[in-house]
Amino acid sequence: MPHETLTRAAVASHNTADSLWCIIDHKVYDLTDFLDAHPGGSVVLEQVAGTDATEAFYNLHRQEVLEKYASLCVGVLENEKPEVIVPKPGDLSLVPYAEPLWLRPQFKSPYFNDSHRRLQKAVREFVDTYVTPEAQVKEKDGSYISQELIDRMAREHILAMRLGPGKHLHGKVLLGGVKGEEFDYLHDLVQAQEFVRSSSRGFQDGNMAGMMISLTAVLQWMGNTKIKERVTEEVLSGKKKICLAITEAFAGSDVAGLRTTATKTPDGKHYIVSGTKKWITNGMWCDYFVTGCRTEKGFSVILVPRGEGVETKLIKTSYSTAAGTAFVEFNNVKVPVENLLGVEHKGFIVIMSNFNHERFMMCCAVIRQSRIVVEECLKWCNQRIVFKKKLIEQPTIRQKLAKMISHVEANQAWLEQIAYQMCSMSYAQQSNLLGGPIGLLKSFATRSAHEIADEAVNIFGGRGLTQTGMGRRVEEFHRTYKFDAILGGTEEILADLGVRQAIKGMPKSML
Numbered sequence: 001m002p003h004e005t006l007t008r009a010a011v012a013s014h015n016t017a018d019s020l021w022c023i024i025d026h027k028v029y030d031l032t033d034f035l036d037a038h039p040g041g042s043v044v045l046e047q048v049a050g051t052d053a054t055e056a057f058y059n060l061h062r063q064e065v066l067e068k069y070a071s072l073c074v075g076v077l078e079n080e081k082p083e084v085i086v087p088k089p090g091d092l093s094l095v096p097y098a099e100p101l102w103l104r105p106q107f108k109s110p111y112f113n114d115s116h117r118r119l120q121k122a123v124r125e126f127v128d129t130y131v132t133p134e135a136q137v138k139e140k141d142g143s144y145i146s147q148e149l150i151d152r153m154a155r156e157h158i159l160a161m162r163l164g165p166g167k168h169l170h171g172k173v174l175l176g177g178v179k180g181e182e183f184d185y186l187h188d189l190v191q192a193q194e195f196v197r198s199s200s201r202g203f204q205d206g207n208m209a210g211m212m213i214s215l216t217a218v219l220q221w222m223g224n225t226k227i228k229e230r231v232t233e234e235v236l237s238g239k240k241k242i243c244l245a246i247t248e249a250f251a252g253s254d255v256a257g258l259r260t261t262a263t264k265t266p267d268g269k270h271y272i273v274s275g276t277k278k279w280i281t282n283g284m285w286c287d288y289f290v291t292g293c294r295t296e297k298g299f300s301v302i303l304v305p306r307g308e309g310v311e312t313k314l315i316k317t318s319y320s321t322a323a324g325t326a327f328v329e330f331n332n333v334k335v336p337v338e339n340l341l342g343v344e345h346k347g348f349i350v351i352m353s354n355f356n357h358e359r360f361m362m363c364c365a366v367i368r369q370s371r372i373v374v375e376e377c378l379k380w381c382n383q384r385i386v387f388k389k390k391l392i393e394q395p396t397i398r399q400k401l402a403k404m405i406s407h408v409e410a411n412q413a414w415l416e417q418i419a420y421q422m423c424s425m426s427y428a429q430q431s432n433l434l435g436g437p438i439g440l441l442k443s444f445a446t447r448s449a450h451e452i453a454d455e456a457v458n459i460f461g462g463r464g465l466t467q468t469g470m471g472r473r474v475e476e477f478h479r480t481y482k483f484d485a486i487l488g489g490t491e492e493i494l495a496d497l498g499v500r501q502a503i504k505g506m507p508k509s510m511l
């Protein structure tokens, strides 16, 4: 915190490398000892010694740089007040279009009530305080989520909440005082969109994405109540970790082409699971694998615990290894038949019904990330000066922003409408009636992400290709938005699913 009140004249006298001060946003910084450490070099700082460097600073740095180096601040200017708004944990952004319409005070929404708003506020505070700081470190160094954060999420029932609505939430009081019984798909949308604000795509998946897409299958399809209750308790309390193991090097979206086999032992008491799985999110640290296998007369899903014959190797992808993406080998792993999910040889339905919620979550995430990029671009265009004008004064730039904003707003409106429909449908109705629309939305939202990432990099220039500094969020989005276009079904497969499902509902007669 600044201790002294100073005048501009006093600052002006500290204008050499031996004593170098400058003003940024009405505060005074002593940069003398920072000269050699400054990533932009000492020369540029000497050029602004003793002057007001606010404009030069914001032309090149993010506000968070000043927060990180707050200790360099030695005073405030007499009778002057800082103008830059520093957000506190939980705050809404004041940048236009940075928040979905329902969170902007001037607008109303037919979908969101007081309970959704309470949840939003509490989750944002939680994410800003506990998730984002860890996410940013882990995204960079590639290490896995801390047990401390997992435990904290378990205590607040956040792990349970992130599976979506259902009986597993009954009797629990969630963040914002929301009762588990009232948690619906609009709450689900709210929490999913708040969690991605930590802007670290690898860590975002590292933060229990595997659990979100696999424990749901255990809850829904595990016939053996004892195993179901034990595994659910272990995972939701954070003691054990679980992931979905379907994709193979041999087959991705083509689930029918999988080669991992599960053969029953002669006494009928066990399966012997053999084969490999690839790109398994969180696989590196998981204790359980919800595994797709070929069985004698079809396809079955089996809960395989880590143990003898299970080996995991890290896969390096374009996002951080914080996601724990694994190549998994099952080498004659012996699993009790009680670990079967759903009906033997009829596992296709287990996987397919699970996909809807996974894809819905991915829509929530990629649409919110796209909005973050729009916010970054609006901030930058308002801050960056080129050809003696702010970037925002260039009509070409405004055209780009118009396109980006329109994509985000259209997708969010479609998403909210789908979430609203989900609230009043059974699981089976959702699969029948919403599998297609969710597929179309995911496919369209990632095409939008493609356009948004492309325009954002053009707006940021070299900074949009640099992993630190002003453009780091844009660089990360441009590098990683494809994960959402591929995982959970590719754009083409899902677009096709959407149309095929629509055609199923066509009247038989010619129209």
Ligand code: HEM
Pocket: 022, 024, 029, 031, 038, 039, 040, 041, 044, 045, 048, 053, 056, 057, 060, 061, 062, 065, 066, 069, 072, 468, 469, 470
């Ligand atoms: C409190 C004062 C300052 C601090 C703590 C600071 C810190 C930093 C940091 C951390 C970076 C790395 C890039 C980033 O994270 O954004 C950086 C880059 C840079 N800084 Fe500063 N800086 C300060 C003031 C200034 C001023 C007043 C100028 C110019 C007149 C300046 C010019 C630069 C330049 C040219 C770069 C390289 C930018 C780039 O590669 O895009 N800095 N500074």
